[in-house]
Amino acid sequence: MKFPYGNADFYKIITEDYFYIDRTDRIRVIEDIGSTLLFLRPRRFGKSLLLSMLENYYDVGKATEFERLFGHLAIGQNPTAKHNQYLILKWNFSTIITQLTEIELHRALHNHINGTIEQFKVHYQDLLSYEITLDEQDALRSLQSVLAAILNTPYKIYLLIDEYDNFANEVLMAGQSDSKARYENLIQGEGILKTIFKTIKYSTEGQGIDRVFITGVSPVVMSDLTSGFNIAKNIYLEPEFYDICGFWESEIQAVLEKLAKGCAFSSEKIEEVLFVMRTFYNGYSFSYQQKALVYNPTLTLYFLDHLQRQCEYPRKILDSNLSMDRGKIAYIAALPRGYEVVTQALNEAQPLAIAELADRFGIREMLEMEHDATFMVSLLYYFGVLTLTHERNNWGDLILRIPNLVIRKLYVEQIAEKLLPDFTSKEQSNRVTRIFYQTGNLQPLCDFIEQHQFKVFDNRDYRWTNELVIKTLFLTLLFNDTFYIMDSELALQREYADLVMIVRPDMRQFQLLDFLIEFKYVELGKHKLSGEQIRGMSLAKLKGLSAIKKKLAEAKTKLAGYRQTLMSAYGAKLRLRTYSVISVGYDRLVWAEV
Numbered sequence: 315m316k317f318p319y320g321n322a323d324f325y326k327i328i329t330e331d332y333f334y335i336d337r338t339d340r341i342r343v344i345e346d347i348g349s350t351l352l353f354l355r356p357r358r359f360g361k362s363l364l365l366s367m368l369e370n371y372y373d374v375g376k377a378t379e380f381e382r383l384f385g386h387l388a389i390g391q392n393p394t395a396k397h398n399q400y401l402i403l404k405w406n407f408s409t410i411i412t413q414l415t416e417i418e419l420h421r422a423l424h425n426h427i428n429g430t431i432e433q434f435k436v437h438y439q440d441l442l443s444y445e446i447t448l449d450e451q452d453a454l455r456s457l458q459s460v461l462a463a464i465l466n467t468p469y470k471i472y473l474l475i476d477e478y479d480n481f482a483n484e485v486l487m488a489g490q491s492d493s494k495a496r497y498e499n500l501i502q503g504e505g506i507l508k509t510i511f512k513t514i515k516y517s518t519e520g521q522g523i524d525r526v527f528i529t530g531v532s533p534v535v536m537s538d539l540t541s542g543f544n545i546a547k548n549i550y551l552e553p554e555f556y557d558i559c560g561f562w563e564s565e566i567q568a569v570l571e572k573l574a575k576g577c578a579f580s581s582e583k584i585e586e587v588l589f590v591m592r593t594f595y596n597g598y599s600f601s602y603q604q605k606a607l608v609y610n611p612t613l614t615l616y617f618l619d620h621l622q623r624q625c626e627y628p629r630k631i632l633d634s635n636l637s638m639d640r641g642k643i644a645y646i647a648a649l650p651r652g653y654e655v656v657t658q659a660l661n662e663a664q665p666l667a668i669a670e671l672a673d674r675f676g677i678r679e680m681l682e683m684e685h686d687a688t689f690m691v692s693l694l695y696y697f698g699v700l701t702l703t704h705e706r707n708n709w710g711d712l713i714l715r716i717p718n719l720v721i722r723k724l725y726v727e728q729i730a731e732k733l734l735p736d737f738t739s740k741e742q743s744n745r746v747t748r749i750f751y752q753t754g755n756l757q758p759l760c761d762f763i764e765q766h767q768f769k770v771f772d773n774r775d776y777r778w779t780n781e782l783v784i785k786t787l788f789l790t791l792l793f794n795d796t797f798y799i800m801d802s803e804l805a806l807q808r809e810y811a812d813l814v815m816i817v818r819p820d821m822r823q824f825q826l827l828d829f830l831i832e833f834k835y836v837e838l839g840k841h842k843l844s845g846e847q848i849r850g851m852s853l854a855k856l857k858g859l860s861a862i863k864k865k866l867a868e869a870k871t872k873l874a875g876y877r878q879t880l881m882s883a884y885g886a887k888l889r890l891r892t893y894s895v896i897s898v899g900y901d902r903l904v905w906a907e908v
Contacts, residue, residue, distance in 0.1 A: 315333050315569070315572065315573070315618075315622060316330070316331060316332045316333060317332065317333050317615045317618050317619040317622070318332040318333060318334070318615065319612070319615040319616055319619045320612075322360075322362035322363040322366055323363075323366055324363060324366035324367045324369070324370050324383075325366070325370055325376075325383065327363075328370075328382075328383050329382065329383070333569070333615075333618075335561060335565055336387050336388050337364075337367070337557070337558050337559075338367065338371070338384060338387040338388045338389035338390070339388035339389060340554065340555060340558050341367075341368070341371055341389045341394065342389065342392075342394050343554045343555075344368070344527070344549075345394055345396060347547070347549060347552070347554075348547040348549070349518070349524065349525045349526070350518060350525070350526040350528075350545045350546050350547060351526070351527050351528065351546065351547050351549050352478075352528045352529075352530070352533075352536060352546040352547065352548050352549065352550070353527065353528065353529050353530075353549055353550050353555070354529070354530055354531060354532065354533065354548075354550035354696060355529070355531070355550065355559050355600070355698070356531060356639075356696070356697055356698020356699075357531060357639065357697075357698065358610070358612040359559045359560065359610065359611060359612065359698065360558075360559035360560065360611045360612070361476065361477075361529040361559060362406075362476055362529075363559075364529070364558060364559060365404070365474045365476050365527065365529060368472070368474060368527060369402050369404060369474060370383055370384075371383075371384065371389065371397055371398075372396065372397065372398065372399065372400040372402060372472050372525075373398060373400065373401075373402045374398050374399060374400060374401060374438075374441070374469060375402075375437055375438065375441075376398060377398035380393075380397060380398055384397075399469070400469065400470060400471065400472035400524070400525070401434070401438055401441070401464060401469045401470070401471050401472070402434075402471075402472050402474065403430060403431070403434055403460070403471050403472070403473050403474070403523075404430060404473075404474040404475075404476070405426065405427060405430055405473075405474070405475045405476070406426075406475075406476040406477060407426070407475070407476065407477050407478055407479075407480040407481065408476065408477035408480045409426065410422045410423060410426050410480065410481075412480070412481055412484035413484070416496060416499050419496070419500070419506075420506050423453070423506055423507070423510070424450075424451070424452065424453040424506075425453075426453075427453035427454075427456065427457065427510070428448055428449075428450065428453045428456050431446065431448060431453070431456045431457065431459075431460055432448060434446075434460065435448075435460075441467060441469065442463045442464065442467065443463075443466060443467075444462060444463040444465070444466065445463070446459045446460055446463045447459045454509065454510065454513050457513065457517070460522075461517060461521055461522035461523075464522050465522065470522055470523065470524035470525075471517075471522055471523045471524060472523075472524065472525045472526075472527070473514065473523050473525070473526045473527075474526075474527050475526070475527070475528045475529070476529050477529065477530060477531075478528045478529065478530045478535060478536075479530040479531055479532055479534055479535040479536070480530075481497065481500055481501075481507065481535065483531060483532070501535065501538045501539065501676075502538070507535070507539075508538075508539060508542045508543075509542075511539050511542050511543035512542040512543065514526060514543065515542065515543050515544075515545055518545065526546070528546060531696055531697065531698075532693065532696040532697070533548070533673050533674070533675075533696070534675065534676055535676075536548075537673075537674050537675055537676040538676035548673070550600065551600065551601055551602065551671075552601065553601040553602075553603040553604065555600070555601075556599070556600045556601040556603075556604040556608065557606075557608050559611060560598060560600075560608030560609060560610065560611055561608060561609040561611055561614050562606060562608060562609075563588070563592065563596065563606070563607075563609065566588065566591060566609060566614060566618075567584070567588055569618060570584050570587055570588060571584060573618070573621060573622050576622065576625070577621070577622075577625035578625075579625075586819050587621070587627075590627060590799070590818065590819065591609070591614065591617060593718065593719050593799050593801075594613070594617075594631050594632075594718055594719045594720050594795070594799075595609045595610050595613045595614055595617065595718055595720065596608070596609045596717075596718055597701060597715075597716075597717030597718040597721075598610065598698070598701050598717050598718075599701050599702040599703065599704075599717075600701075600702070601702070602702065602712075604702070604704075607717075610698075610717075610718075612633060613632075613633055613720065616628065616633040617631075626820060627818070627820045629796060630796070631719075631720060631795045631796070632720045632723060632795065639697060639698065639699055639721075639724055640724040640727055640728060642693075642694070642697040642699060643656060643694070643697075643699055643724055643725060643728045644728055644731075646690050646693065646694060647728050647729075647732075649685050649690060650685065651685075651687075651690075652685070652690055653729075653732070655687060655690045655691065655694075656725055656728060656729065657729060657782070657783070657786055658782075659694070659700065659715075659716055659725055660716070660722070660725055660726070660729075660782070660785075660786060660789065661782045662715065664782075665703075665705075665713050665714065665715050666687070666691050666700065666713070666714050666715075667707050667709075667711040667712065667713050667714070668687060668688045668691050668692065668711055668712055668714070669688065669709075669711050669712070670688070670712065671692045671695060671712065672688050672689055672692035672693075673692070675689060675692075691714055694714075695714055698717075698721075699716065699717075699721050699724060699725070700714040700715065700716060700717070701714060701715060701716075701717040702714060703715055719795060719799065719800065719801070720795070722793075722800075723793060723795055726789055726790050726793045729786060729789075729790050730790040730791075732770065733766075733767045733770050733787065733790055734766070734767075734790070739766050742762060742766075743762060743766075743791050746758040746759045746761075746762045746791075747759065747791055747792055747794070750792070751794075751797065751826050751827065752825050752826065752827065753827075754827050754829075754891040754907070756893055756895070756905050756907075757905075759788070759791065759792075760895075760903040760905060762791070763787055763788070763791070763903060764901070764902060764903060767787050767790075767791075768900045768901065780835055781812065781833045781834060781835050781897075783835075784833045784835055784895070784897040785812050785813060785833045788813060788831065788833070788895070789813065792813070792815065792829075795818075796818075796821075797817065797818060797821050797824075797826055798815045798816060798817060798818060798821075798826075799815075799816045799817075799818055800813070800814070800815050800816075801814045801816075811830060811831075811832065811872075811873075811876045812831055812832050812833045813829070813830070813831040813833070814829070814830055814831075814876075814880070815828060815829040815830075815831075816828050816880075816884065816888075817889070822887065826889075827889050827890075827891050828880075828884075828888050828889050828890045828891065829890070829891055829892075829893070830873060830876055830877060830880060830890060830891070830892045830893070831892075831893045831894075831895055832869040832872055832873050832876075832893070832894050832895070833869075833894075833895050833896075833897070834865035834866075834868065834869055834894065834895070834896045834897070835865075835896070835897050836861050836862060836865060836896060836897070836898045836899070837899070838898065838899040838901075841859075841861045843859075843898070843899070845899055845900075845901045848898050848899060848901045848902050849901050849902065851902070853904065856898065856902060856904050857904055857906070862896050862898065862904055865894075865896045866894050866896060866904075866906055869894030869895075869896075869908070870894060870906075870908050873892050873893075873894060873908045874908070876892075877890065877892050877908075891907065892907065892908045893905055893906065893907050893908065894906050894908055
């Protein structure tokens with residue numbers, strides 16, 4: 315099988331027999347739902363391939379190849395009347411470098427649009443009797459020439475715009491002093507981007523552009539464009555499209571069964587591979603009515619491509635193409651109270667909840683206003699690092715969770731940047747974690763946290779202290795997706811264990827232990843203790859305190875049930891070590907192996 319990792323060219327995928335999961339049946343739904351559509355998905359989630367599919371389906375220039383491209387697919391068995399009836403004009407704003415001066419950026423936009431019009435001119439020269447004139451200084455004048463050229467033809471234009479909000483995303487991530495001014499010059503008043511979309515709107519009013527399909531990551535730019543472009547229908551939460559970009563687990567299982575022959579995988583091995591992929595790549599929901607979760611397509615193809623070639627898992631489970639998303643989490647973490655939102659996202663027992671997704675916010679809200687949880691959680695959803703669930707709290711609020719383990723890693727890395735800011739600390743933490751992985755000796759890790767991480771916190775952090783904070787400290791140090799399947803809140807008998815670390819199946823050949831850890835917190839003031847007192851006590855004396863003895867007993871009871879469940883699930887291959895860890899304020903850690 316040929317996996318089209320990094321390939322968004324529908325024509326090449328089909329004609330060169332690459333792996334393709336058929337979503338062409340949605341073309342009919344797209345036609346019926348509206349003529350000017352906005353479709354949002356996170357980065358690297360198949361949006362460009364979706365546009366390429368539409369391009370090949372509607373392009374009049376590909377009419378003779380319709381059977382070759384679509385005859386074996388769902389839409390080819392029952393095509394719509396509009397297939398191969400349009401002249402396609404396609405823009406991709408992600409190709410435009412935004413770190414330019416205002417004049418250079420305007421020129422880059424004009425050049426991009428002119429370049430696509432030049433391609434349009436060559437592609438359709440046999441169908442046009444009127445010569446298209448390119449205006450090097452004004453691409454919108456060139457567009458008017460295109461509309462004039464098709465006036466006396468039986469055709470209209472289908473405009474496809476990929477990554478329409480690339481500018482806002484770049485401004486958001488850059489954080490430069492002039493970011494706001496540069497963006498406003500693009501989007502407000504007679505800004506070039508706003509002028510472009512006003513021209514598109516005018517051109518859909520009987521002037522030659524019949525249909526528009528726009529993709530992006532967030533609704534930010536569309537909110538700012540409302541006065542100039544208020545005709546786009548948002549379809550990104552419509553239930554018909556939840557899986558149009560993404561794979562079902564049944565589809566992945568069918569692929570694994572084919573790969574099993576070449577790699578001599580047993581049925582048990584297929585189940586193991588599917589479990590690993592589900593843990594790391596599944597978990598996305600893009601509709602309130604969605605019945606099944608979908609896999610990230612880029613990560614899935616990355617994994618399957620490596621699995622087929624090597625017959626083993628990729629050592630790096632997170633494709634570097636998605637590592638850029640950590641910058642989006644960093645943006646939220648830097649906002650007032652944003653760090654709390656990022657930390658709370660890791661708490662599966664008490665997940666983030668909002669009344670509704672925010673969908674009307676622009677760059678001003680992003681750069682100037684004080685943000686509430688709804689704004690920050692919504693933006694994390696659009697970025698693809700939180701996802702919808704079917705759960706609701708007692709108020710009927712939406713509950714959002716981290717979709718899978720590779721995204722959880724991005725959160726952990728962001729928190730680690732605050733807790734381990736210098737190289738020396740990171741090197742030392744790597745040493746103590748490796749000791750723990752192989753020996754189960756928790757004391758060096760506890761010593762490190764007391765000496766380094768506790769110092770990062772100040773008195774303000776005590777107002778939201780609980781077991782979550784302590785668990786997060788350990789998670790930032792221990793998280794390692796090369797060696798472990800790590801679930802901070804693995805459901806066990808409908809309860810939640812704080813930290814479960816199961817050795818990856820392909821790593822069991824090495825001297826690595828499995829771990830189950832329960833965390834508890836003892837508040838100093840509540841028990842009439844001071845930090846100075848605690849720091850001066852020996853471990854033996856600390857363990858003798860009634861408050862700590864009580865917490866250790868509570869943890870031991872919970873761990874017994876969790877351990878039994880894990881042993882039943884994994885059997886004799888599990889090398890499980892079980893611990894209770896008690897944090898006494900932000901001063902000392904007491905632990906016991908259970």
